Amino acid sequence: MEQIIKLNQENLAEISKRIPCPTYDRSQLKTGIVHVGIGGFHRAHEAFYTDELLHDEAIKDWGICGIALLDFDTKIYNTLKAQDGLYTLIIKELDGTLTKRVIGSITECLFAPENPIKVIEKMASPDVKIITLTITEGGYNYNEATKEFDFSNPLIQHDLDHPEAPKTIFGYLTQALKLRKERSLQGCTIQSCDNIQGNGHMTKRMLMSYVNTAEPELSAWIETNVSFPNAMVDRITPATSALDIELLKETSGIDDAWPVVCEPFKQWVIEDDFIAGRPAWETVGAQFVKDVVPYEKMKLSLLNAGHSVLGILGALYGYSTIDEAVGNADISSFLRIYMGNEVTPTLGDLEGVNLKNYKFSLIQRFGNTYIKDQIDRICSQSSAKIPIFILPTINTQLETKGSIDHAAFIIAAFAIYSVGVNEFGTQLIIKDAMEQVLNEKAIASRTHPESFLEIDAIFGSLKDNTTFVAAYTKAYQNIVQNGIEKAVKDINSNILNDI
The missing domain is CATH 1.10.1040.10 (N-(1-d-carboxylethyl)-l-norvaline Dehydrogenase; domain 2)
Incomplete structure (x- = not known):
């Protein structure tokens, strides 16, 4: 069996002799996207599309900073940090063959509970044009009975009382957008990648409900300077198992503590409403439409x-x-x-x-x-x-x-x-x-x-x-x-x- 090599930036050249790896210079990338929720689906989907795009070495503005939002996310944060944001994508084809490649589009990782201010500052960075979300259906704090934002949620109450140390996406986005306004910076696009019909509309509605209570003077600025495109995302991405980790070691000699496995099928249909520019994801398979x-x-x-x-x-x-x-x-x-x-x-x-x-x-x-x-x-x-x-x-x-x-x-x-x-x-x-x-x-x-x-x-x-x-x-x-x-x-x- 081949010698086992730990996945990280230092070992990438050696690993590239075994499976495809990023050929672009990751150190030269600007962070143009902040993504909240760096679980398996994001890494099989948006990060994959972006990695495909970055192989055009003229493109240097769309590196991804991954945000681990919750205390629960400690393990994925520590794993990606130790691997310099790198991970292996394993596509399980219908005939059982494995298509493997290292994805390099996540160039930074931050752990929100450890340093909330750093996360807010990153979201407010002038280089960041897009903030994308995979926070699960429940993360939008929507009450099916009332059809409204759930202000009774204790975490929302915490964010209202402690805006400098938020715990929810709404607290973070509000403070980051407030900084952009105070610093006379350009607005940005907030793009949901979650399985919710009208996910852009839902994101805007829930965020504005929070902002109207937490920072009402910010509402008009958001209406003018922030866009919320709808999108449809699709790729079956099961949880990574210990067997998947061992299989990667056995078949390629790569020690990746958290590879991502997925099906070959992928789809991303996006409403073309990006207020501060966007990657040309359509060149790598995404579809931009007027109505998602x-x-x-x-x-x-x-x-x-x-x-x-x-x-x-x-x-x-x-x-x-x-x-x-x-x-x-x-x-x-x-x-x-x-x-x-x-x-x-x-x-x-x-x-x-x-x-x-x-x-x-x-x-x-x-x-x-x-x-x-x-x-x-x-x-x-x-x-x-x-x-x-x-x-x-x-x-x-x-x-x-x-x-x-x-x-x-x-x-x-x-x-x-x-x-x-x-x-x-x-x-x-x-x-x-x-x-x-x-x-x-x-x-x-x-x-x-x-x-x-x-x-x-x-x-x-x-x-x-x-x-x-x-x-x-x-x-x-x-x-x-x-x-x-x-x-x-x-x-x-x-x-x-x-x-």
Whole structure:
């Protein structure tokens, strides 16, 4: 076996003899992008696109400074810092082959809890033109019941009381934009890369809600000097496992403490609204359009919702990975019927998109046996995902009197999942900010199934819709009385669907 080489800048020339590495001079790059949330998805997506672009050595203004925002992010920060921001991207092809390369676009890393002022100053730097975000669906502090910014969040209260030492993205952005205004600097673009429909609109609305309370005199300046483009992002990126780290050592002799694994498919559709300039990402595969909404609605309602369907049902079946779940004929049939009969009617006209082919490709992507996307990762923070991925389909179908039976079944399955143990006695790993409330309502649902729908922050007024409640209750009782496997077979039976 080849000698093991630790991944860092000093060893890059030697590593480049084994796998492709950055050929550009990283030391000459300016930081033009600050990215908050340097987890796997960002490193498989935006950082990948930017690395591709930087191989044009005339481009020197778009290095990325990665911000680890939360105390929880200590490990990724320490790892990337030790590796000079470098990491290996491992693309797991459908035939099982591995395409590996070192990504060099992250040239700086900062740990926000350690030095909040340094992070604020970096965001306010004149060189920084774009601040991008992957803070997860729950990071936007949006309350589904009130449809407003959640000022009751203790971290938001902290940021209002201690603006110089914020803990949330809203506190950091507000102070950085305040500095830009005070120093008569140019504004910047704030770009969400999270799975939220209208993610740019959501980012602006939530930030302005905070600013109007925290620094109201800043509002008018933001309206004039900051842009918030919408974007749709797509690349399945499972959590890195110890096996992935060992596989990289065995196949390439590279010691990377946190490589990123992903599927070959990638997509980035962006609204072209960048107030201070932008990288030419379109030259490396991104697509700039006037209106992102049709693309993101399709992706959120089909891919992201599909992931949640497979995750929740798969957990109840006792599976541990998404490919196992989609490999079950009854679960894959359930997903096809849900996508075809309940989601597709809500999507409208999608110019330039072959929807049938797209849905077929999703089944293939979910079934990639080499990705091994963990079900507990997909199910994590479902309380934030379901209002974004599944409820819009339910609400539209209720308005048009369309079918909601499979969607109601998913919500019933989520209620049973939230008890924390499946019918085989297997403890479920539930990672959710609302875990306690979910569990309490799930237990209450054993005697009154509709109790689960009383979680207003997730379901809003859905509990008041008699059509949905009837379908949900029927599905809940079917699962409890007959078991998940028979219940899925029953709801699938006699339904014809052309995906």
